Amino acid sequence: MMLEAIGVASIDELYSDIPTQVRINRPLKVDWLPSEQDVKGHVDRLLAKNKSANDMPIFLGAGIYNHYLPAAVKSILSRTEFQTSYTPYQAEISQGLLQSLFEFQSMIADLTQMDAVNSSLYDGSTALGEAARMASRATGRKKILVPLCLHPDRFSVLKNYTEPAGIRLETFAYDKETGGLDSADLQSKVDKDTAAVYCEVPSFFGVLDPEVVNIPSICHPKGGLSIVGFDPVSLGGLKPPGDYGADIVIAEGQSISTEMNFGGPALGMIGCRGENLIRQLPGRLIGMTTTLDGKERAFSMVLQTREQHIRRERATSNICTNEALFAIGAAAYLSLLGPKGLRELFESILVKTNYAIKMLGEIPGVVVPRFRSQHYQEFVVSFKGAKGSVARLNKSLLSHGVHGGKTLVWDFPELGESALFCVTEVHSTESIDELRLLIEKLLEA
Amino acid sequence: MFHQAKWDEPLVIERSGTGKRGHTPAKPSDIERKVVGWDAWSGVPKALLRNGPPPLPEVSEPEVVRHYTRLSQENFAVDLGIYPLGSCTMKYNPKVSEAIAQNPKLEKIHPEQDESTVQGILALMHRLDQFLAEITGMSRMSLQPVAGAAGEYLGALIMRAYHRSKGELDERSEMIIPDSAHGTNPASAAMAGFNVVVVPSNADGIVDLEALRKVVGPRTAGLMITNPNTLGIFEKNVLEIAKIVHDAGGLLYYDGANFNAILGKVRPGDMGFDIVHLNLHKTFATPHGGGGPGAGPVGVRKDLEKFLPVPLVGFDGKKYFFDHDAPDSVGKVTAFHGNIGVLVRAYAYVLSLGPDGLKAVAETAVLNTNYVLSKVLERSKFELPFSRKRKHEFVLSAKKINEQTGVRALDIGKRMLDFGLHSPTVYFPQIVDEAMMVEASETESLRDLDELVEAFLKAAKEAETDPDRLRSSPHNTSVGRIDEVKASHPKTLTLKWNNPKARGQTP
Numbered sequence: 001m002m003l004e005a006i007g008v009a010s011i012d013e014l015y016s017d018i019p020t021q022v023r024i025n026r027p028l029k030v031d032w033l034p035s036e037q038d039v040k041g042h043v044d045r046l047l048a049k050n051k052s053a054n055d056m057p058i059f060l061g062a063g064i065y066n067h068y069l070p071a072a073v074k075s076i077l078s079r080t081e082f083q084t085s086y087t088p089y090q091a092e093i094s095q096g097l098l099q100s101l102f103e104f105q106s107m108i109a110d111l112t113q114m115d116a117v118n119s120s121l122y123d124g125s126t127a128l129g130e131a132a133r134m135a136s137r138a139t140g141r142k143k144i145l146v147p148l149c150l151h152p153d154r155f156s157v158l159k160n161y162t163e164p165a166g167i168r169l170e171t172f173a174y175d176k177e178t179g180g181l182d183s184a185d186l187q188s189k190v191d192k193d194t195a196a197v198y199c200e201v202p203s204f205f206g207v208l209d210p211e212v213v214n215i216p217s218i219c220h221p222k223g224g225l226s227i228v229g230f231d232p233v234s235l236g237g238l239k240p241p242g243d244y245g246a247d248i249v250i251a252e253g254q255s256i257s258t259e260m261n262f263g264g265p266a267l268g269m270i271g272c273r274g275e276n277l278i279r280q281l282p283g284r285l286i287g288m289t290t291t292l293d294g295k296e297r298a299f300s301m302v303l304q305t306r307e308q309h310i311r312r313e314r315a316t317s318n319i320c321t322n323e324a325l326f327a328i329g330a331a332a333y334l335s336l337l338g339p340k341g342l343r344e345l346f347e348s349i350l351v352k353t354n355y356a357i358k359m360l361g362e363i364p365g366v367v368v369p370r371f372r373s374q375h376y377q378e379f380v381v382s383f384k385g386a387k388g389s390v391a392r393l394n395k396s397l398l399s400h401g402v403h404g405g406k407t408l409v410w411d412f413p414e415l416g417e418s419a420l421f422c423v424t425e426v427h428s429t430e431s432i433d434e435l436r437l438l439i440e441k442l443l444e445a
Numbered sequence: 446m447f448h449q450a451k452w453d454e455p456l457v458i459e460r461s462g463t464g465k466r467g468h469t470p471a472k473p474s475d476i477e478r479k480v481v482g483w484d485a486w487s488g489v490p491k492a493l494l495r496n497g498p499p500p501l502p503e504v505s506e507p508e509v510v511r512h513y514t515r516l517s518q519e520n521f522a523v524d525l526g527i528y529p530l531g532s533c534t535m536k537y538n539p540k541v542s543e544a545i546a547q548n549p550k551l552e553k554i555h556p557e558q559d560e561s562t563v564q565g566i567l568a569l570m571h572r573l574d575q576f577l578a579e580i581t582g583m584s585r586m587s588l589q590p591v592a593g594a595a596g597e598y599l600g601a602l603i604m605r606a607y608h609r610s611k612g613e614l615d616e617r618s619e620m621i622i623p624d625s626a627h628g629t630n631p632a633s634a635a636m637a638g639f640n641v642v643v644v645p646s647n648a649d650g651i652v653d654l655e656a657l658r659k660v661v662g663p664r665t666a667g668l669m670i671t672n673p674n675t676l677g678i679f680e681k682n683v684l685e686i687a688k689i690v691h692d693a694g695g696l697l698y699y700d701g702a703n704f705n706a707i708l709g710k711v712r713p714g715d716m717g718f719d720i721v722h723l724n725l726h727k728t729f730a731t732p733h734g735g736g737g738p739g740a741g742p743v744g745v746r747k748d749l750e751k752f753l754p755v756p757l758v759g760f761d762g763k764k765y766f767f768d769h770d771a772p773d774s775v776g777k778v779t780a781f782h783g784n785i786g787v788l789v790r791a792y793a794y795v796l797s798l799g800p801d802g803l804k805a806v807a808e809t810a811v812l813n814t815n816y817v818l819s820k821v822l823e824r825s826k827f828e829l830p831f832s833r834k835r836k837h838e839f840v841l842s843a844k845k846i847n848e849q850t851g852v853r854a855l856d857i858g859k860r861m862l863d864f865g866l867h868s869p870t871v872y873f874p875q876i877v878d879e880a881m882m883v884e885a886s887e888t889e890s891l892r893d894l895d896e897l898v899e900a901f902l903k904a905a906k907e908a909e910t911d912p913d914r915l916r917s918s919p920h921n922t923s924v925g926r927i928d929e930v931k932a933s934h935p936k937t938l939t940l941k942w943n944n945p946k947a948r949g950q951t952p
Contacts, residue, residue, distance in 0.1 A: 032799020
């Protein structure tokens with residue numbers, strides 16, 4: 001009947017314009033399972049081979065963090081009206097999504113003290129890439145200064161975002177004692193071609209460095225911008241980057257929106273100050289407006305002339321699909337915790353970080369923290385005075401059902417045998433004590 | 446009659462009341478407090494301390510859940526009705542994929558875990574790489590790109606690496622893109638440092654070969670194209686196009702946005718493409734989340750494998766491992782291994798359908814779309830510029846209706862919302878006046894398709910009988926037509942920026 005309505009004799013006729021020599025005339029070589037139960041069973045069995053943070057304590061961070069995700073966040077994200085919708089091109093029928101995203105933008109802007117935040121990018125690393133390009137466009141300059149203590153993968157992504165635009169990356173050193181900023185080195189590198197200086201709070205090493213608040217006063221007089229990478233939970237206790245002069249902020253928002261999922265999907269966040277920079281923002285922006293008759297509040301995508309579907313090769317970015325669902329997750333998370341909850345969570349992680357540092361510090365031959373500073377969530381452990389290597393220790397820890405920290409041996413050889421450990425609110429006192437006992441025992445062996 | 450929910454729901458911050466909260470995070474233990482000292486804050490540098498609690502709403506859990514549940518009800522979705530948004534492939538997302546993805550063995554694994562503890566996910570990634578390579582006719586896939594545009598950008602980076610390896614990057618500065626291409630193509634090419642050269646479509650709506658021959662040359666880095674193109678027309682000269690570009694020393698990039706039309710029928714690799722991306726959130730039925738997450742794996746031909754991002758997943762006969770031994774790799778395009786949660790759903794989708802099912806997807810999508818096209822053309826004044834042969838989507842022109850009634854494509858799209866379905870994509874591609882781009886995916890029933898046809902016909906008829914009703918539509922959605930012009934100002938973006946009094950104050 002459908003074929004008749006179309007006026008063809010067969011489905012093949014609908015494909016008759018495809019040259020015969022390019023058609024595939026055999027079945028695809030992919031597996032097939034005959035029932036839903038088989039498919040679920042198969043994937044369940046595959047995934048069962050993984051060991052998760054539910055099976056063993058995992059002391060890894062470095063960009064993706066194991067936090068407790070409130071059940072209500074998961075419940076809200078499972079609403080299929082959100083989950084199975086598309087980009088809200090038709091605003092009138094997508095108000096729920098648009099309002100949620102506007103709330104996300106507003107909350108992150110308040111939290112960071114920025115004027116505007118977009119409705120998401122892919123992840124923290126591409127957010128940094130976009131921020132660097134944005135700073136270069138806004139200043140007409142081609143040099144970005146980044147800390148030497150940056151996750152090497154984040155650096156690699158940044159390089160892929162900047163190199164084609166002719167932007168040069170230069171690193172500035174960290175203080176060998178405190179792990180904080182080497183101000184003299186930074187100062188000597190900021191010049192008239194510096195588009196921006198990037199820094200992270202806390203740093204990749206988990207250091208809370210008071211010197212970072214001076215970065216804007218180093219780069220602003222020379223016409224450069226300050227980009228700050230923040231940890232969303234830490235803003236429960238830490239000063240908003242906008243308060244110390246940041247022009248652009250970026251973050252990985254996985255912590256406050258979704259589970260680790262082997263690193264993705266995540267949530268890229270970007271925000272900035274001032275109209276000039278706002279017009280350089282990549283990605284979707286949601287604005288609050290009214291209906292045409294002016295009677296009702298309403299939301300829609302705005303400033304779309306920055307975007308690829310309108311501006312094509314002159315767009316501020318190529319981004320189209322983003323991580324909108326997790327922006328809703330972040331809005332729900334921040335609403336649930338509120339001012340008190342976020343502050344308490346920061347405190348909880350702060351206490352546990354200090355506790356873990358104290359405990360591991362009692363192990364002979366181990367220097368922790370490697371850097372003489374206040375740490376948050378992460379810290380470097382140096383095994384310089386101990387026998388053996390981080391690689392061997394981590395293997396032994398695993399055989400005892402504990403996953404150790406991220407080795408820094410390859411990426412930061414100047415630190416010798418050392419590793420980056422992470423604790424959040426999910427790490428129990430017992431698991432930290434066990435880690436300490438195991439390391440002590442294994443290093444002796 | 447469709448009526449969307451309307452709650453007049455305030456902003457969550459407007460629900461805020463002092464002292465309320467929706468979640469109490471776990472506290473440190475007494476032992477931890479005792480060991481650390483009761484005031485952990487004293488160690489935090491003063492310069493970095495927040496002056497007061499962060500400015501967030503104070504609301505209870507039920508208030509938060511009701512708020513976002515109400516908002517969800519004010520949102521259209523595939524689970525509510527037909528979503529004929531051209532080039533977006535809004536098909537039904539099987540629920541089994543959700544059940545599969547909600548597994549602690551997936552959710553609670555960290556991307557930097559020791560390989561011995563993640564053998565399950567590595568095996569899945571390895572097999573998905575093989576499945577997608579077979580489906581596209583390519584040699585190897587990178588699962589790292591997290592969206593279609595991210596795949597395109599990686600494709601452009603691979604072209605840079607390829608031309609650089611031949612010492613030709615400086616000369617090969619031009620990316621050729623048809624005028625019917627998605628906006629992401631020129632944007633990705635430009636971001637990767639290429640100058641965009643637009644090649645026009647001919648009277649049949651496909652790439653004009655003569656025009657193409659004129660623009661290719663020693664400056665050509667590559668060509669980015671989707672096939673079928675955004676008009677839904679198959680580029681039947683694709684082998685000739687490939688030859689022209691390859692002869693000039695350029696590479697051919699396949700934008701997988703329209704892959705749903707050719708799944709199991711034709712493969713980009715067999716059409717001469719060198720680099721391909723797939724949109725798993727389109728063709729492979731993973732939910733689009735209101736704009737994301739997605740996944741845009743990229744496949745390449747054999748000699749380009751060495752440029753793929755690190756790490757790929759290898760298998761030594763016993764164990765799966767991350768292969769970092771790739772000196773020519775472009776490096777990384779996202780922080781970790783890609784949108785794994787999306788990849789797992791797509792893997793389940795392939796297994797559920799198998800070879801016959803995948804082919805049936807394309808055939809049914811093309812059948813459905815052509816059915817709607819025939820019915821609409823037969824009974825209305827919509828026109829179909831260019832050739833009649835369409836695959837999974839078509840682009841109507843409402844030009845004639847506009848000339849006769851003053852009603853625009855936008856008005857027709859808005860009116861369609863009133864009938865409980867989503868509008869087609871409007872005003873794209875730009876080469877069609879008053880464009881309405883329609884895609885009716887394979888998961889729509891005949892009844893749904895007839896409803897879509899009726900929506901077009903009803904709107905077209907109203908354009909003649911009651912044009913004001915169209916121009917003032919939609920009437921049955923949560924809110925009426927929105928003033929998007931007023932919205933287009935930076936000050937509309939956040940409450941704080943909206944309200945000067947709140948600016949600069951940290952409570």
